Amino acid sequence: MTNPFDSGPDERLGALLREHLEAPGHGVFVARVRRALARPAPDTSWDVLAAWVRPGLAAAAALALAVSLWIGLGAAGDIEPVSLADAVQSTGVPETLLAGAGGDGASTDAMLAAIVGER
Amino acid sequence: MRNSPVTDAELSARAAAGDGDAFGELVDRHAPQARRAARVVLDNDQDADDAAQDGFLAAWRAIDRFDRSRPFRPWLMRIVVNAARDLRRRQAVRRTDDLSPALAAGGPSPERETERALLRERLAGALAALPERQRLAVTMFDAEGFAHSEIAEVLGIPEGTVRSDVFHARRALRATLAPYLEETR
Numbered sequence: 481m482t483n484p485f486d487s488g489p490d491e492r493l494g495a496l497l498r499e500h501l502e503a504p505g506h507g508v509f510v511a512r513v514r515r516a517l518a519r520p521a522p523d524t525s526w527d528v529l530a531a532w533v534r535p536g537l538a539a540a541a542a543l544a545l546a547v548s549l550w551i552g553l554g555a556a557g558d559i560e561p562v563s564l565a566d567a568v569q570s571t572g573v574p575e576t577l578l579a580g581a582g583g584d585g586a587s588t589d590a591m592l593a594a595i596v597g598e599r
Numbered sequence: 600m601r602n603s604p605v606t607d608a609e610l611s612a613r614a615a616a617g618d619g620d621a622f623g624e625l626v627d628r629h630a631p632q633a634r635r636a637a638r639v640v641l642d643n644d645q646d647a648d649d650a651a652q653d654g655f656l657a658a659w660r661a662i663d664r665f666d667r668s669r670p671f672r673p674w675l676m677r678i679v680v681n682a683a684r685d686l687r688r689r690q691a692v693r694r695t696d697d698l699s700p701a702l703a704a705g706g707p708s709p710e711r712e713t714e715r716a717l718l719r720e721r722l723a724g725a726l727a728a729l730p731e732r733q734r735l736a737v738t739m740f741d742a743e744g745f746a747h748s749e750i751a752e753v754l755g756i757p758e759g760t761v762r763s764d765v766f767h768a769r770r771a772l773r774a775t776l777a778p779y780l781e782e783t784r
Binding site for chain 2: 493
């Protein structure tokens with residue numbers, strides 16, 4: 481046994497430690513590691529996320545479309561169907577037109593004034 | 600390390616280029632030390648081998664980042680020790696008190712084997728009583744032949760702390776093993 485204060489390795493202690501820590505089956509272990517090296521590396525978290533990108537985008541698009549349709553249909557349901565005739569009549573212009581349907585110049589001026597006035 | 604015409608730096612360069620066989624050669628070369636280092640942390644053969652394998656696989660994935668101007672062994676050992684520490688944190692370590700492997704047929708006499716079994720038991724107890732860092736420091740220095748500076752790199756501590764750890768660990772181990780060491784002097 482060498483001096484405990486020296487700086488060189490203690491060969492006897494080292495041999496005891498190696499013997500104590502030595503594990504059997506070197507060849508088996510090396511073969512096992514070599515097999516593991518040959519296997520493809522496990523997916524990282526980025527690989528997992530990347531695999532989810534396409535299905536995720538498709539699901540998001542489908543969801544957005546469904547929500548848009550739902551909102552659109554809901555908004556449409558709040559408005560009562562209005563016929564073109566009702567919409568036109570609500571402006572009051574047709575009455576003026578009808579009133580001016582006689583064809584004289586004064587009527588035409590009144591019709592135009594009515595239209596411009598409505599705007 | 601065994602004598603080999605191919606250096607670790609050459610093998611690591613080939614491995615970084617994707618040569619799995621070159622890395623396999625590094626595994627073959629450094630597996631004994633890696634397994635011992637893992638066992639210092641885990642004190643269980645199966646867990647130690649799992650950790651050593653994890654370490655080698657992590658080193659394989661990171662081999663292109665290894666600075667080949669520096670020695671390979673401390674870099675690898677640092678990865679293995681970290682893998683062993685990670686494993687210890689992740690699981691409850693299965694401690695074993697089976698310290699007596701099968702006797703080799705035609706080996707030492709029963710008295711001699713009993714003596715060695717007693718020594719192993721004493722050594723196991725003394726190692727277990729040491730802080731992990733001291734166990735690693737003394738094992739890497741005395742059993743594996745690492746320099747203080749290399750151990751400092753592996754453990755991420757100052758070189759002076761390594762010297763102190765080696766000194767205290769040796770003192771404790773020598774005190775425990777003194778009877779045996781005196782007999783075999």
